[in-house]
Amino acid sequence: MKALRFSRDVPRYAAARISAGVRPGSGAVTGPLALVDVDPPVAPDDDWVTLRPRLAGICGSDLATIDGHSSRYFEPIVSFPFTPGHEVVGDLDDDTRAVLIPVLDCMVRGIDPVCASCAAGRTNQCERIAFGHLAPGLQTGYCTDTGGGWSTRLVAHHSQLVEVPDDLSDEAAVMVEPTACAVHAARMIASFDPTRLAVIGSGTLGLGLLAALGHLGVAPGGVIATAKYPAQHQLARDLGAARVVAPDELTRAVRATSGSFVLGGTQLTGGFEVVVDCVGSAASIEQALAVVAPGGTVVLVGMPGHVGVDLTSLWQRETALRGCYAYTRDDFAVAIDVVAAKRLDRLVSASYPLRRFHEAIAHAANAGRRGAVKIAFDLREEKERTR
Amino acid sequence: MPRPGFVLDVDRSTPPILFHHGEGFRLEKLPAGRSRVVYPAEPHEGLRDPDAAIRHALAHPLGDSEPLEALLFPGMRLTIAFDDVSLPLPQMRRPDVRQRIIEAVLDVAAAKGVDDVHLIAALALHRRMTEAELRHAVGDRVFDAFAPLGRLYNHDAEDPENLVELGATGDGEVVEINRRAAESDLVVYVNINLVSMDGGHKSTATGLASYRSIRHHHNVRTMQHSKSFMDRHASALHSSNWRMGDVIRDAGVKIFQIESTLNNDTFGTTGPMAVLAKREWEWTLRDRATYLGMKAGLDRMPPGAARRIFQSWRAPYAVTSVHAGQVDAVHEATLAQVFSEQLVTVEGQTDILTMGLPYVGPYNVNSVMNPILVMCLSLGYFFNMYRNKPLVREGGVLICTHPTPWDFNPIHHPSYIDFFEQVLSETTDPLEIEQRFEKDFAEDEWYRHLYRTSYAYHGVHPFYMWYWGAHALQHLGRVIIVGGDPRAVRRLGFRPASTLDDAFELAADVVGPQPTITHFHNPPLIMADVQ
Numbered sequence: 001m002k003a004l005r006f007s008r009d010v011p012r013y014a015a016a017r018i019s020a021g022v023r024p025g026s027g028a029v030t031g032p033l034a035l036v037d038v039d040p041p042v043a044p045d046d047d048w049v050t051l052r053p054r055l056a057g058i059c060g061s062d063l064a065t066i067d068g069h070s071s072r073y074f075e076p077i078v079s080f081p082f083t084p085g086h087e088v089v090g091d092l093d094d095d096t097r098a099v100l101i102p103v104l105d106c107m108v109r110g111i112d113p114v115c116a117s118c119a120a121g122r123t124n125q126c127e128r129i130a131f132g133h134l135a136p137g138l139q140t141g142y143c144t145d146t147g148g149g150w151s152t153r154l155v156a157h158h159s160q161l162v163e164v165p166d167d168l169s170d171e172a173a174v175m176v177e178p179t180a181c182a183v184h185a186a187r188m189i190a191s192f193d194p195t196r197l198a199v200i201g202s203g204t205l206g207l208g209l210l211a212a213l214g215h216l217g218v219a220p221g222g223v224i225a226t227a228k229y230p231a232q233h234q235l236a237r238d239l240g241a242a243r244v245v246a247p248d249e250l251t252r253a254v255r256a257t258s259g260s261f262v263l264g265g266t267q268l269t270g271g272f273e274v275v276v277d278c279v280g281s282a283a284s285i286e287q288a289l290a291v292v293a294p295g296g297t298v299v300l301v302g303m304p305g306h307v308g309v310d311l312t313s314l315w316q317r318e319t320a321l322r323g324c325y326a327y328t329r330d331d332f333a334v335a336i337d338v339v340a341a342k343r344l345d346r347l348v349s350a351s352y353p354l355r356r357f358h359e360a361i362a363h364a365a366n367a368g369r370r371g372a373v374k375i376a377f378d379l380r381e382e383k384e385r386t387r
Numbered sequence: 388m389p390r391p392g393f394v395l396d397v398d399r400s401t402p403p404i405l406f407h408h409g410e411g412f413r414l415e416k417l418p419a420g421r422s423r424v425v426y427p428a429e430p431h432e433g434l435r436d437p438d439a440a441i442r443h444a445l446a447h448p449l450g451d452s453e454p455l456e457a458l459l460f461p462g463m464r465l466t467i468a469f470d471d472v473s474l475p476l477p478q479m480r481r482p483d484v485r486q487r488i489i490e491a492v493l494d495v496a497a498a499k500g501v502d503d504v505h506l507i508a509a510l511a512l513h514r515r516m517t518e519a520e521l522r523h524a525v526g527d528r529v530f531d532a533f534a535p536l537g538r539l540y541n542h543d544a545e546d547p548e549n550l551v552e553l554g555a556t557g558d559g560e561v562v563e564i565n566r567r568a569a570e571s572d573l574v575v576y577v578n579i580n581l582v583s584m585d586g587g588h589k590s591t592a593t594g595l596a597s598y599r600s601i602r603h604h605h606n607v608r609t610m611q612h613s614k615s616f617m618d619r620h621a622s623a624l625h626s627s628n629w630r631m632g633d634v635i636r637d638a639g640v641k642i643f644q645i646e647s648t649l650n651n652d653t654f655g656t657t658g659p660m661a662v663l664a665k666r667e668w669e670w671t672l673r674d675r676a677t678y679l680g681m682k683a684g685l686d687r688m689p690p691g692a693a694r695r696i697f698q699s700w701r702a703p704y705a706v707t708s709v710h711a712g713q714v715d716a717v718h719e720a721t722l723a724q725v726f727s728e729q730l731v732t733v734e735g736q737t738d739i740l741t742m743g744l745p746y747v748g749p750y751n752v753n754s755v756m757n758p759i760l761v762m763c764l765s766l767g768y769f770f771n772m773y774r775n776k777p778l779v780r781e782g783g784v785l786i787c788t789h790p791t792p793w794d795f796n797p798i799h800h801p802s803y804i805d806f807f808e809q810v811l812s813e814t815t816d817p818l819e820i821e822q823r824f825e826k827d828f829a830e831d832e833w834y835r836h837l838y839r840t841s842y843a844y845h846g847v848h849p850f851y852m853w854y855w856g857a858h859a860l861q862h863l864g865r866v867i868i869v870g871g872d873p874r875a876v877r878r879l880g881f882r883p884a885s886t887l888d889d890a891f892e893l894a895a896d897v898v899g900p901q902p903t904i905t906h907f908h909n910p911p912l913i914m915a916d917v918q
Contacts, residue, residue: 243809245808245809246808249808252804252805252808252809253805253808253809255833256805256809256827256831259831259832259833260833261832261833261836262833265797
């Protein structure tokens, strides 16, 4: 079958890192990602089924991997070679459409008894993601045994599947996984019961979060979102942000809304109780720390990687820095509602066949400035899919 | 004898006309047969001995006032308030007329044994003056004698301890002014009346007032009913200030008003700037060379460097009159003088009014002219330089030239940045802006802090800039800015154009083909008396 495979190739990985520094997305050309013919993945046992992807999205974490920017933290929790793609809607053998929950938790790995996190229902925090009868891999799309969405076939444990309602299009369904991330974040934020909120970044995660916050009625005092590009700006407004500002306007916007003073030009004396970073860069984290209120919480929804940030303000103002990763099965049910209610299928801006993966990755890496949000692979017409 | 201002009908032989363009210039050819240019008068002769004229004015007051000397007595509290850095524009060469007048007043006060004297920069909601600016205005001798003792300072419109409510007008307008002034035995107000808007009861009722008080006339309704605010007797802004003046008087505050006028000598008769005051067909070969050299240099210079050069220019203004005494009587005499220098009779209105906006307005002295100030200078000040009716017909088009950079001075204009980002991205409608946003900005503690302790305009000030153009916004069919940053121009709600010809094409959508065009050749300052 056809699959995009990412192999352990240090020289090419370094080349990707260098070229992507100049031209984001070019790691698809220079790095260790290749379109290959491979044997289909084998189901470990009867609890597993084959999923034939229809659409598979390209996520920011995929781009970081392809462009050589991902953290070495992942080394022990991925296994090579792997087929990327964890935002997947596909067909089961009985032609039921399903969305994949890519987390490879204890149950999926055949571990019994399950770890404490899984036992508590926090499968996204599974403590055994490198163990059990599967090769290491925090998710489908990073595990050599399962295959991934950027192919015509992968295997999935039955607990990883959520049936797609008939009235949900493929484009909507492929948005369910990133929206589940957003729902998970929105639920975490809701636990802080903030009146107002700042959301940094209006890419897929940021926009999905705005949709989820609105759906769940979080932050009734309004959300200020940052958006770099005009299309993002419009979508953020449509999805419920009370105010959308350019990234360099956020400090002033939060200051004015929160009635803060300013120290040294950028650090607010007050700020919002909760600030959500959907970007994950050093600049966005620093900005979040600058505009969060003393004793407040910065929630990192965007994958940060290796960043250099001055944490003095975090210490002095007793700020909490809270990671927010993935989702649980419950989040998927809500995500389907959010996708339908907020018409998030409109965030899928373009799709490509596998053979045009260079273009697809380049488009995804430059989505904002090209007026796009989510780029996906369209596998519905791939020949191998029906063999 | 200076030549009066006049209106030139443009024909084929008319040379390209000078347009100011921020820290630069443009020469523009206007369509022959349907364009005209309103030129300012040449500068009037200055007083031969301004100091003698000042002394004379103090001793021979107008109205029912006694001479200054008779109003002073030992042990009294004397407060001298003076106009702030927004006047004159550009700043004048030393000695500033305020210095001359203040020194003369202090001489009389000293002779009468008055030693409880405070000097207050009557800046209302403007930014505080720096030491250098205060020194320039009052002179080093006065500054060194009073500032170290804490007796020369900026008015603080947000200091509750030092404000006092004097009452309210019949229209319910609260009058709250500086406590020191209100509790003095005499307030001497030292004015510079660069334009006819300045002076009169507005000096004290606005210059020394609080936000609580100023908001009664600095609002959309008032500005839309001031046609124009340069014409005191047709201005709701002035009517309100005059009502407040009555309350101040009835509360027992005694004011001795001193108003001075300057001539139109903005650019001098020698040096590179002199060409800017000449009529284009009278430019000599040397003038042309000077202009071309200056323009070439400015076009290549970084904007900041050009700004510093222009902001360092000190105009060689001469003092043309000094009147002192009772407020109304003084102000009427002053207005007559200002009109005699600036008024130009213009027959009928025009379809398109063009203006070249210079580098400085009242609120960007030693600073960048940000987009909001571009709006205020064009639709506020210059549009309102008329008597009877606007130069441009209702539904007509205003075309301005200015670079309109998306650039703000964060020290002077912090609330302007937020206004531009937050308010204008939502709406440009003055009434909506006033209703939805003014209160939050006016009461923002951070802006208040910066106004009181730094050099920031009050949080509400950008709103007033917008209201200043409210009458023009109501009147005009379209506003076009030539050569501006398109993003900034659009944020203002105006249309950008890269050339004047493009602007004329854009204007044709509104006023039709072959429109009449009037260019307002300002500065030096003109006021149009439109018949």
